[in-house]
Amino acid sequence: xxxxxxxxxxxxxxxxxxxxxxxxxxxxxxxxxxxxxxxxxxxxxxxxxxxxxxxxxxxxxxxxxxxxxxxxxxxxxxxxxxxxxxxxxxxxxxxxxxxxxxxxxxxxxxxxxxxxxxxxxxxxxxxxxxxxxxxxxxxxxxxxxxxxxxxxxxxxxxxxxxxxxxxxxxxxxxxxxxxxxxxxxxxxxxxxxxxxxxxxxxxxxxxxxxxxxxxxxxxxxxxxxxxxxxxxxxxxxxxxxxxxxxxxxxxxxxxxxxxxxxxxxxxxxxxxxxxxxxxxxxxxxxxxxxxxxxxxxxxxxx
Ligand SMILES: Nc1ncnc2c1ncn2[C@@H]1O[C@H](COP(=O)(O)OP(=O)(O)O)[C@@H](O)[C@H]1O
Ligand SMILES: [Mg+2]
Numbered sequence: 001x002x003x004x005x006x007x008x009x010x011x012x013x014x015x016x017x018x019x020x021x022x023x024x025x026x027x028x029x030x031x032x033x034x035x036x037x038x039x040x041x042x043x044x045x046x047x048x049x050x051x052x053x054x055x056x057x058x059x060x061x062x063x064x065x066x067x068x069x070x071x072x073x074x075x076x077x078x079x080x081x082x083x084x085x086x087x088x089x090x091x092x093x094x095x096x097x098x099x100x101x102x103x104x105x106x107x108x109x110x111x112x113x114x115x116x117x118x119x120x121x122x123x124x125x126x127x128x129x130x131x132x133x134x135x136x137x138x139x140x141x142x143x144x145x146x147x148x149x150x151x152x153x154x155x156x157x158x159x160x161x162x163x164x165x166x167x168x169x170x171x172x173x174x175x176x177x178x179x180x181x182x183x184x185x186x187x188x189x190x191x192x193x194x195x196x197x198x199x200x201x202x203x204x205x206x207x208x209x210x211x212x213x214x215x216x217x218x219x220x221x222x223x224x225x226x227x228x229x230x231x232x233x234x235x236x237x238x239x240x241x242x243x244x245x246x247x248x249x250x251x252x253x254x255x256x257x258x259x260x261x262x263x264x265x266x267x268x269x270x271x272x273x274x275x276x277x278x279x280x281x282x283x284x285x286x287x288x289x290x291x292x293x294x295x296x297x298x299x300x301x302x
Contacts, residue, residue, distance in 0.1 A: 122155030143174025214293025259288025
């Protein structure tokens with residue numbers, strides 16, 4: 001075994017530098033620069049086709065980038081594959097559940113695939129959720145199957161968890177339970193999670209950071225609180241003082257709404273407290289950026 005190439009004292013769990021990925025003519029990732037700080041829970045939000053799955057798959061060394069690089073916990077998965085993969089727990093967009101195999105068989109299979117897999121830990125988590133280990137996995141509810149996928153990702157005891165639309169097929173109660181289990185694990189282990197979703201309201205209670213991806217580009221990357229505090233919504237074309245327009249979209253009741261990004265004073269400077277006092281919903285912030293990302297192809301609003 002070679003020397004450990006990881007930078008264990010690094011403060012970034014995931015870094016992308018000028019990352020581009022092209023599928024034939026389609027640029028799925030377009031010069032993505034991104035830093036996910038260790039210990040954070042980051043929402044990766046964007047519409048279908050934004051590049052969320054591609055980004056996660058590049059980090060897992062399933063897709064080779066055309067340009068740029070990624071590092072997972074300080075390790076480039078394209079240079080040191082096994083060392084990088086030891087550092088990530090992955091829940092794919094549609095976790096595979098094998099017919100005729102029990103929950104316990106799934107844990108055993110994970111153990112055979114990952115060196116250092118902690119079967120006891122995975123089994124205990126599954127047991128705590130009231131999921132019988134001898135139940136056939138193809139008879140689990142959607143929520144239970146998602147929990148099995150999560151327990152297996154957690155069983156790797158990886159520092160970085162990458163979850164691709166883990167909530168997409170779950171009912172509202174199962175979503176809450178999934179988020180709860182994830183957050184408990186992340187807090188207990190001090191790990192980092194990046195979870196993608198096409199709807200921000202699904203993940204906003206769980207996350208402390210927001211990355212908005214559109215057309216393969218990073219449109220916004222900041223703390224959730226900062227996103228709320230530094231944007232404003234208006235139903236007129238006149239900007240709040242010092243603000244720049246992000247994008248316009250259709251309000252719930254019809255009519256054009258415009259999202260603005262405020263010029264943010266330094267913390268403690270004059271006006272900083274006023275900016276922080278008022279907030280805009282994350283849903284509106286995301287809609288504004290998505291509208292901007294669609295350019296003129298979207299609905300024409302006047
Ligand atoms: N294997 C592939 N072959 C060709 N195009 C692909 C492939 N995977 C993804 N794409 C394209 O890349 C873009 C980004 O896809 P994806 O990363 O799956 O987005 P998201 O997960 O945000 O919905 C889309 O336009 C998609 O059609
Ligand atoms: Mg996807």
